[in-house]
Amino acid sequence: MRIRQHPILMFTEKQKIQFYYNGKQVYGYDGDTIASALHALGIKNLSHSIHLKRARGFYCAIGNCASCNMEVNGEPNVRTCITPLKKDMDVKQQVGKGRPYDA
Amino acid sequence: MHKEVIIIGAGPAGLTAASQLLKIGVEVMLIDRNDLVGGQLTKQTHMFFGSEKQHASKRGIDILTMLDEKLKQYPNKLTVFTQTTVVGLYNDKVVTCIKDDRYFKLSADAIIIATGASEKSLPFENNDLPGVYAAGAVQTLMNVYGVKPGHKVLMVGSGNIGLIVSYQLMQAGVHVVGLVEAADHISGYLVHASKIKRLGVDLWMNTSVKKAIGVDSVEAVEIWQLDDQWQGIPGTEKQLEVDTICIAVGLAPLTELLQQIGAEVVYIRELGGNVPRVNKHYETSINNVFACGDVTGIEEASSAMIAGEITGIETALKLGYHVPNHTAKLTQLHCDLDTLRQGPHGSKIRQGIAKLGVQL
Numbered sequence: 001m002r003i004r005q006h007p008i009l010m011f012t013e014k015q016k017i018q019f020y021y022n023g024k025q026v027y028g029y030d031g032d033t034i035a036s037a038l039h040a041l042g043i044k045n046l047s048h049s050i051h052l053k054r055a056r057g058f059y060c061a062i063g064n065c066a067s068c069n070m071e072v073n074g075e076p077n078v079r080t081c082i083t084p085l086k087k088d089m090d091v092k093q094q095v096g097k098g099r100p101y102d103a
Numbered sequence: 104m105h106k107e108v109i110i111i112g113a114g115p116a117g118l119t120a121a122s123q124l125l126k127i128g129v130e131v132m133l134i135d136r137n138d139l140v141g142g143q144l145t146k147q148t149h150m151f152f153g154s155e156k157q158h159a160s161k162r163g164i165d166i167l168t169m170l171d172e173k174l175k176q177y178p179n180k181l182t183v184f185t186q187t188t189v190v191g192l193y194n195d196k197v198v199t200c201i202k203d204d205r206y207f208k209l210s211a212d213a214i215i216i217a218t219g220a221s222e223k224s225l226p227f228e229n230n231d232l233p234g235v236y237a238a239g240a241v242q243t244l245m246n247v248y249g250v251k252p253g254h255k256v257l258m259v260g261s262g263n264i265g266l267i268v269s270y271q272l273m274q275a276g277v278h279v280v281g282l283v284e285a286a287d288h289i290s291g292y293l294v295h296a297s298k299i300k301r302l303g304v305d306l307w308m309n310t311s312v313k314k315a316i317g318v319d320s321v322e323a324v325e326i327w328q329l330d331d332q333w334q335g336i337p338g339t340e341k342q343l344e345v346d347t348i349c350i351a352v353g354l355a356p357l358t359e360l361l362q363q364i365g366a367e368v369v370y371i372r373e374l375g376g377n378v379p380r381v382n383k384h385y386e387t388s389i390n391n392v393f394a395c396g397d398v399t400g401i402e403e404a405s406s407a408m409i410a411g412e413i414t415g416i417e418t419a420l421k422l423g424y425h426v427p428n429h430t431a432k433l434t435q436l437h438c439d440l441d442t443l444r445q446g447p448h449g450s451k452i453r454q455g456i457a458k459l460g461v462q463l
Contacts, residue, residue: 001251003275008148008162011249033138036248044233044320055319057233061240063136063188064221064357067231075204081240082186084138 019089034080047094106132109211114142115404116396116411117217123415125177136188141167146246157405213391220354220397228314234321238351253347258282265351266295283310373455374400384417
């Protein structure tokens with residue numbers, strides 16, 4: 001779901017970044033946030049609501065609404081819409097409030 | 104670390120406030136939770152309206168480059184913290200932040216809150232499904248990261264954001280199935296509405312979303328007509344196959360930090376919700392804490408940039424700086440703001456400011 005052609009903006013091919021989504025090796029590109037990389041892969045379901053376990057996705061893209069919170073490198077509640085993607089990040093769909101973080 | 108002024112939020116208001124302060128000779132620390140500075144300007148590929156002074160017919164992204172260049176002239180006076188979230192604000196002008204898992208304190212003589220606003224949600228069945236996204240968020244996804252939100256989109260709301268993002272979705276190659284508006288008329292500029300209409304997008308007035316349909320993400324949407332009390336009319340339901348529903352029903356000022364520090368906040372519907380009670384110098388009820396931009400009332404980026412300039416000058420004056428010709432400059436800036444707020448599209452903001460009871 002990457003934009004290839006655009007009348008105003010230039011989206012040149014950037015460096016590939018390998019990361020993990022629920023244990024599976026996937027790729028994003030330099031300049032991506034975690035959420036944009038996942039969305040480009042067609043992954044919209046990022047977490048589940050705490051009580052009813054309903055699917056949760058991206059919403060505000062400014063790090064405000066908490067809808068895109070995921071578990072990243074073991075840390076729960078990472079705002080994936082404003083967190084830049086880094087090589088080898090271990091990104092997991094969050095269950096509920098997420099597991100306690102062992103730093 | 105201590106600086107004379109801390110600005111929270113590096114969007115149009117925060118950046119212009121910083122630029123004014125730096126020009127006057129004041130040290131500034133600029134904090135933003137995003138990776139990129141610019142706030143909403145980072146994704147505004149459309150040309151601005153207004154007069155040339157407000158950068159009309161320049162694209163938001165180019166205005167940002169210009170502001171960025173201005174700030175780069177003052178490397179010794181400016182510190183920028185990106186990917187930094189302010190989590191606490193205290194009366195002694197201490198600001199606590201988190202960046203990269205590290206918690207630290209900053210302090211200043213004056214603080215400018217330019218946190219902007221967040222997009223509102225809309226109540227309907229299944230409005231929490233992935234695929235229901237704020238329109239501005241979709242604009243960021245496309246124009247900053249080059250990613251499409253989906254293949255087929257229903258836009259909800261005919262304000263300028265709804266209209267402009269519809270057009271930008273089409274520029275990105277996404278099919279806009281239609282646009283619904285609960286009111287009986289287009290609420291944004293007709294020029295934007297005409298543009299998407301000409302491209303074949305249906306604009307349905309007196310219509311809203313009844314429910315989103317899908318299991319783990321949006322697969323379709325059911326829309327229905329509304330009566331004059333904005334209630335859905337049974338029997339008028341229509342199902343559309345879409346994978347994305349964009350919500351463009353307005354914004355609410357982000358006043359949490361102001362409330363945390365105990366600044367007086369009032370609810371003014373026309374300004375978008377809770378806003379700080381600022382005086383004409385854009386100072387809140389707390390000494391040396393200023394606020395400008397959308398956090399003081401939802402407007403356009405052009406107005407936020409002027410308000411930022413005013414606040415920059417006012418803050419410098421409050422800190423005892425000499426600002427040459429400040430009276431004339433401030434009068435001119437206020438006059439520019441008044442001009443932007445003229446006409447039927449400015450009536451809401453004019454009413455809101457009248458309720459606030461100050462000359463902003």
